[in-house]
Structure formats: C-alpha cells, structure tokens
Amino acid sequence: MYRDLEGKVVVITGASSGLGRAMAIRFGQEKAKVVVNYFKNEADGEKVAKEVQAAGGEAINVQGDVSKEQDVKNLITKTVEAFGTFDIMINNAGIENEVPSEKLSTEDWNKVIETNLTGVFLGCRESIAYMLDHHIKGTVINMSSVHEVIPWPHFVHYAASKGGVKMLTETLALEYAPKGIRINSIGPGAIDTPINAEKFSDPKAKADVESLIPMGYIGKPEEIAAVAAWLASSESSYVTGIIRYLLTEE
Ligand code: NAI
Numbered sequence: 558m559y560r561d562l563e564g565k566v567v568v569i570t571g572a573s574s575g576l577g578r579a580m581a582i583r584f585g586q587e588k589a590k591v592v593v594n595y596f597k598n599e600a601d602g603e604k605v606a607k608e609v610q611a612a613g614g615e616a617i618n619v620q621g622d623v624s625k626e627q628d629v630k631n632l633i634t635k636t637v638e639a640f641g642t643f644d645i646m647i648n649n650a651g652i653e654n655e656v657p658s659e660k661l662s663t664e665d666w667n668k669v670i671e672t673n674l675t676g677v678f679l680g681c682r683e684s685i686a687y688m689l690d691h692h693i694k695g696t697v698i699n700m701s702s703v704h705e706v707i708p709w710p711h712f713v714h715y716a717a718s719k720g721g722v723k724m725l726t727e728t729l730a731l732e733y734a735p736k737g738i739r740i741n742s743i744g745p746g747a748i749d750t751p752i753n754a755e756k757f758s759d760p761k762a763k764a765d766v767e768s769l770i771p772m773g774y775i776g777k778p779e780e781i782a783a784v785a786a787w788l789a790s791s792e793s794s795y796v797t798g799i800i801r802y803l804l805t806e807e
Contacts, residue, residue: 558585558586559587559787559790559791559792561790562587562588562589562789562790563587563588563589564590564638565584565587565589565590565645566592566640566644566790567590567643567646567789568590568592568594568633568647568680568684569581569584569593569634569647569649570617570621570632570647570648570649570676570680571594571595571596571623571650571651572591572592572593572594572595572602572649573593573598573601573602573604574750575651575748575751576700576748576750576778576781576782577593577605577780578608579777579779579781580649580778580782581593581606581609581616581757582612582654582782583612583779583783583785583786584609584645585608585610585611585613585614585616586613587613587614588614589615589645590615591606591609591614592617592619592632592636592640594610594618594619594621596621596622596623596650599620602618602770603667605618608687609621615640616642617635617636617639619632619635623650623676623677623679623757624679625682626679629676629680633687635682642693643684643687643695644693644695644696645696645698646681646684646696646697647699647700647785647789648676648680648681648697648700650672650676650702651672651673651702651718651752652668652672652752653669653712653752654712654715654787655711656714657668658710665714666714669714669718670718670721670733672718673715673719673721673722674721674725677699677722679748680697680699680742681697681699681729684697685697685729685733685738685740685744688736688738689736689738693738694736694738695738696739696789697738697739697741698742698743698788698789699726699741699742700722700724701722701800702715702719702742702745703744703746703802704716705719705720705722705723706720706723706744706802709715719744722742723742723800724740726742726798727800730798731798734795734797739788739794739797741796741797741798741800742799743784743785743788743801743803744803745776745781746769746770746802746803747766747775747804748766748775748776748777748778749775749777757775763775776803784801784803791799
C-alpha cells in the first residue's frame with residue numbers, strides 16, 4: 558500500500574471491466590477517490606464503483622466515449638464537481654479486432670485509432686490542462702501494449718495506435734517534466750481480461766501465448782494494477798516517460 562494515494566482523486570477510463578476494473582479496485586484499497594468511466598455498460602460501471610467502495614475507497618460512475626472531445630471534458634468536469642480536484646489520470650480504454658490488413662475497412666481503422674490513440678491524447682490534454690491551471694503536480698498513466706514495439710499481423714490498426722501511444726507518452730513526459738507532471742505508460746503482454754476471452758478460449762492458442770512468456774502464465778489484472786499504483790504513488794517520483802513492459806519475451 559502507498560500511503561500518499563489515500564484521498565487522491567483518480568480518473569480511470571474504460572474502468573467497467575478488465576484492467577480498468579482491477580485498477581479501480583486497487584485504488585479503492587489505497588483509499589483513493591475513484592472515477593469509474595464506463596462506455597456502454599452502466600450496470601458494470603455501477604458494480605465496479607460498489608467494489609471500489611467495498612475495498613475502502615470512494616467512487617462515482619461517469620459515462621463517456623474517450624474518442625469524443627466533449628465526453629472527455631465532461632469526465633473531468635464531473636470529477637471536479639464530485640471530488641473538488643483531481644490528481645491522477647489513467648487512460649486505459651482500448652479496443653482491438655482481428656482483420657487481415659488488406660480487408661481492414663477505413664471505418665474499423667478509424668474506430669481503433671480514435672479510441673486507442675485520440676482517446677489517450679484527449680485524456681492527456683484535458684488532464685494536463687487542468688493540472689497546469691490548478692498548479693497540481695499530478696501524474697498520467699497511459700495503457701499501451703507490447704505491440705507498441707512488437708509488430709502484430711492482422712492487428713495493424715491496434716499496433717499503429719499503441720506505437721502512437723509510445724511517442725505520445727515520451728513526448729508529453731519531456732514537455733511537462735519541468736512542471737512536475739509525470740507521464741508514464743504500461744505495456745502489458747497478455748493479461749487475462751475480456752479483450753482476450755475469445756482468443757484464450759482455445760487451449761492451444763492460450764498455450765502458444767504462454768510459451769512466449771518468461772513467467773510461463775498469462776498475467777492477472779491485479780498484477781497490472783500493482784504497477785499502476787506504484788506509478789501513481791510518490792514512490793516513483795523521479796520516474797517519467799517510461800514504458801513498463803510486462804510479461805513479454807522482449
Ligand atoms: P477490456 O475489453 O476488458 O477493457 C477495455 C475497456 O475499454 C472496456 O471497459 C470498454 O468498455 C472500454 N472502452 C472501449 N471503447 C471505449 C470508448 N470509446 N470510450 C470509453 N471506454 C471504452 O480489456 P482490457 O484488457 O482491460 O483492456 C484495457 C487496456 O489494456 C486497453 O487499452 C488494451 O489495449 C490494453 N492492453 C490489454 C492487454 C491484455 O492482454 N488484456 C495487453 C496489452 C494492452
């Protein structure tokens with residue numbers, strides 16, 4: 558546990574499932590005030606908010622599409638209305654779909670880029686602007702992937718979006734380090750969440766992935782949440798612009 562996270566206000570996008578949910582619960586255990594952003598599933602958003610409260614934190618739900626500028630602005634506004642300020646932004650929401658690249662529609666390309674890259678940009682821009690205006694030495698964590706550096710056939714839009722998150726994170730980290738705002742990202746390999754449910758329902762596909770992982774198993778969402786808690790805490794006060802890769806052969 559990190560004492561300085563107690564009472565901190567953390568916004569997590571795409572927090573109604575998977576890694577977002579695990580991070581929300583972890584920040585609840587840290588006694589933080591958690592804003593659970595959900596996209597479409599209000600019931601899941603509410604369930605996670607209750608889990609955060611049960612873990613010891615405070616929580617509200619805010620609906621929003623991270624690819625829409627107005628929704629991201631609204632997320633920050635609702636956060637400040639509820640908790641008076643905010644300190645930590647976690648741009649976690651993301652999507653993927655498998656398509657041979659010659660068949661990838663412009664619509665699918667745009668959807669993934671708008672969610673995974675534009676969504677992270679908007680979350681960074683709006684949170685950094687708020688922190689600068691209010692002299693808050695906050696921190697931003699972006700959820701990237703090992704596929705920001707490892708090519709991934711049939712997922713060109715996903716790999717391109719995460720490659721963009723890498724340069725976005727490193728560039729913003731340099732830009733705002735002088736203001737005391739830290740910007741890092743996490744690049745998981747394979748973690749057991751709904752995004753992978755279909756892929757890993759095939760035991761052979763699962764075993765093939767596990768054979769590439771030095772730890773020998775697919776990561777648990779809580780193991781990523783632990784990294785996010787460290788990156789958000791003052792224990793990592795001299796860390797900015799890093800990508801913490803996890804569970805990959807790289
Ligand atoms: P997930 O599918 O459980 O979570 C994604 C979340 O994003 C969902 O809650 C979904 O509702 C939300 N979302 C989708 N579009 C949205 C939008 N336009 N606005 C707001 N929210 C939206 O999957 P998971 O694994 O928890 O994914 C979270 C992040 O982790 C993603 O960025 C993903 O690319 C990344 N990641 C996951 C890995 C894994 O193995 N699970 C590996 C590497 C990266």
